[in-house]
Amino acid sequence: MGKLRDAFENKETEQEETSFLGKLFSSPLIRGFYKEEKPVIDVKLDGNKNEQLRMTALINEIANNSPSGRKILEDAAKAGYSFGFATQPGSYGFCSEEDKIIRLNPMKKDAKLIATLAYESRHAQQHLRGIPTEFCTFDVATELKLRRATEADAQAAAAQVALEIRAATQSDKVWRAFEQSDPDITRSVDKPSVFKPVSYVVENSEKTMQAAFTGWFNNWRIIDAYEQGYLYGHLMQAGRYSDPAEAKKFFEEKPFSGHKTSAEVLQMVCVSDKGTCYFADDLDIMDRNTRMCGLCKETRTAADMFFREREKVTGQKPDTSYQDLPNRGGLFKALEMAMQGMMDVKASKSPTDKKAPPPSLAAALRRLHQGR
Numbered sequence: 001m002g003k004l005r006d007a008f009e010n011k012e013t014e015q016e017e018t019s020f021l022g023k024l025f026s027s028p029l030i031r032g033f034y035k036e037e038k039p040v041i042d043v044k045l046d047g048n049k050n051e052q053l054r055m056t057a058l059i060n061e062i063a064n065n066s067p068s069g070r071k072i073l074e075d076a077a078k079a080g081y082s083f084g085f086a087t088q089p090g091s092y093g094f095c096s097e098e099d100k101i102i103r104l105n106p107m108k109k110d111a112k113l114i115a116t117l118a119y120e121s122r123h124a125q126q127h128l129r130g131i132p133t134e135f136c137t138f139d140v141a142t143e144l145k146l147r148r149a150t151e152a153d154a155q156a157a158a159a160q161v162a163l164e165i166r167a168a169t170q171s172d173k174v175w176r177a178f179e180q181s182d183p184d185i186t187r188s189v190d191k192p193s194v195f196k197p198v199s200y201v202v203e204n205s206e207k208t209m210q211a212a213f214t215g216w217f218n219n220w221r222i223i224d225a226y227e228q229g230y231l232y233g234h235l236m237q238a239g240r241y242s243d244p245a246e247a248k249k250f251f252e253e254k255p256f257s258g259h260k261t262s263a264e265v266l267q268m269v270c271v272s273d274k275g276t277c278y279f280a281d282d283l284d285i286m287d288r289n290t291r292m293c294g295l296c297k298e299t300r301t302a303a304d305m306f307f308r309e310r311e312k313v314t315g316q317k318p319d320t321s322y323q324d325l326p327n328r329g330g331l332f333k334a335l336e337m338a339m340q341g342m343m344d345v346k347a348s349k350s351p352t353d354k355k356a357p358p359p360s361l362a363a364a365l366r367r368l369h370q371g372r
């Protein structure tokens with residue numbers, strides 16, 4: 001999502017990289033030649049000819065093989081999003097409602113970018129259905145669950161599209177690329193025999209998406225990165241304004257008001273092609289699962305501080321929505337472990353590279369984020 005991307009990316013380098021690297025990585029030199037064809041859906045493409053042909057190949061792979069994917073792309077196109085490439089270190093792509101753009105990282109392989117295109121277009125579809133992109137809109141408990149649900153749902157949609165393409169093409173290529181980047185999700189999904197027709201995979205979409213959504217929550221590193229980016233980082237900004245007028249404006253921009261129950265969050269986010277909620281038979285799942293509704297202690301402390309400060313500045317009563325949420329452990333403890341894990345991976349890959357400095361927290365977050 002665009003806003004979270006801003007928290008993780010270096011915007012200044014991005015533009016230059018976009019113009020040069022973006023073109024290079026979609027050029028015939030790196031990718032070979034793409035078929036001269038038109039996209040089968042009516043969508044605005046950005047970029048030079050090679051980039052447009054590459055994007056067309058990705059769009060058509062989805063639209064010609066996956067009925068669910070086609071609908072998602074059509075909705076994004078109808079909402080006015082244009083598709084293009086932009087280099088983003090440590091990320092596969094992003095969707096910005098503000099700029100009405102979907103961008104894919106040209107340095108990644110096409111098999112992976114197909115699922116990414118479905119994923120980012122699903123975010124566009126979520127915005128289209130009225131899910132606000134501005135963080136800190138609803139109360140803390142709702143924000144926590146809503147932002148997690150939008151990410152898990154976008155991955156669930158990508159998993160469904162990858163499975164439909166697998167059935168239509170009888171090739172595991174797209175599914176395997178998805179599996180490599182998101183094994184927690186693919187492991188949770190009951191993969192049908194490759195000989196089952198697309199219609200069978202479509203019929204089972206609600207079950208598949210439920211399983212993929214739930215699988216997203218098995219990756220606590222991603223959950224931590226999002227809790228940091230969506231909530232903790234915003235809450236921690238309270239108290240930095242000494243000028244009362246500036247402080248007032250800051251709190252006005254972060255209303256944290258309005259509550260949705262977990263069931264309402266799922267009904268808003270987890271909508272199938274048929275317009276029904278694919279969690280209709282299990283609407284209290286988020287309340288039963290600490291990974292889905294739990295809060296880290298640092299975020300809780302930051303929220304207490306934020307609302308104390310807000311009351312001082314505006315007189316508004318504090319948000320109490322998060323008080324009864326279960327504890328999910330320590331945010332930075334988890335991040336430290338994640339960083340340690342990445343360093344171990346690095347060390348095992350290149351045992352001679354012992355002098356590599358430890359990654360910064362920002363770099364760790366960028367890597368954890370992976371373009372979600």
Ligand SMILES: [Zn+2]
Nearest residue numbers: 001151154372
């Ligand atoms: Zn996302």
